[in-house]
Amino acid sequence: MSADLVVFDPAEAPRDGEAWREWYERINEDDHPEEGEFDRLSPALRSWYDAMTKDYPDFIRTDNDHPNGMDYSLMGSAIHCVMPRGPGDIGEADKLSNRLVKELGLGTYDVMSDDGREGRHIVFPDGPLPDVPKPPSFFSKLFGKGKG
Template sequence: MSYDLMVFDADTAPRDREAFMEWYAQQTQWGEGHSYEDASVTTPRLRAWYEAMKAVWFPMNGPDAIFNELPDDSPLWDDDHVTGYTIGRASIYCDFRWSKAEEARSAVVTLAKKHEVGFFDVSEDQGIIAFPGDNFT
């Protein structure tokens, strides 16, 4: 299992929790008909968030994956910052190693606030759903 978080386009996602959860379920069907590894499909704010995240939380797959050009003996093969990103038009779903949950959440929240995107803690029961301007950590 992984520690999962999501950031989203605040102008697209509903603010009501029940409606948001329905929207989330639709987003995670991955039925938009594009590669979910390509940041060019998402909004400018989400893309800026992703660009900042991938500098430390390395993409596991896709065109930005660190593994594409690593030598076999690179220590990055075992780095705990390797992250799975599933990139949609209005959301980016991230899966982290549980050993890095606290550090990952801090980075995701900090950058969500900076880039004015929403945040959803997928891994928590009744996880926080936060929009830009909300007070959350």
């Protein structure tokens, strides 16, 4: 079992949910050459990566079969990781990541549960982006409970 998580530098990211998702899509689609990839990370992102890889090694860059091995995609302003690939403990990896994010003043994005309508999946150091009101459902409109 695995889970996706994005850790990002809040100084580089827009503070609007729609703009943030467009920004992330753009940096995720950009070519990320391996040469100099660590130099493009902010000091806080590099510290997060270095601390995480002590217990959850980089599966791609170290080419090992550690049960806690994770895939890390380094994108300059963000790191997308799939935690852990093997039988490792996702809960412990998530706890470590959350502690480091708070200590280092980074933001997080929960890729796996974001439906694009609620901002709580994009969290800056000062808290989640506000929820965007959901459009009323077809049945809400049909039965007069929704406006629109």
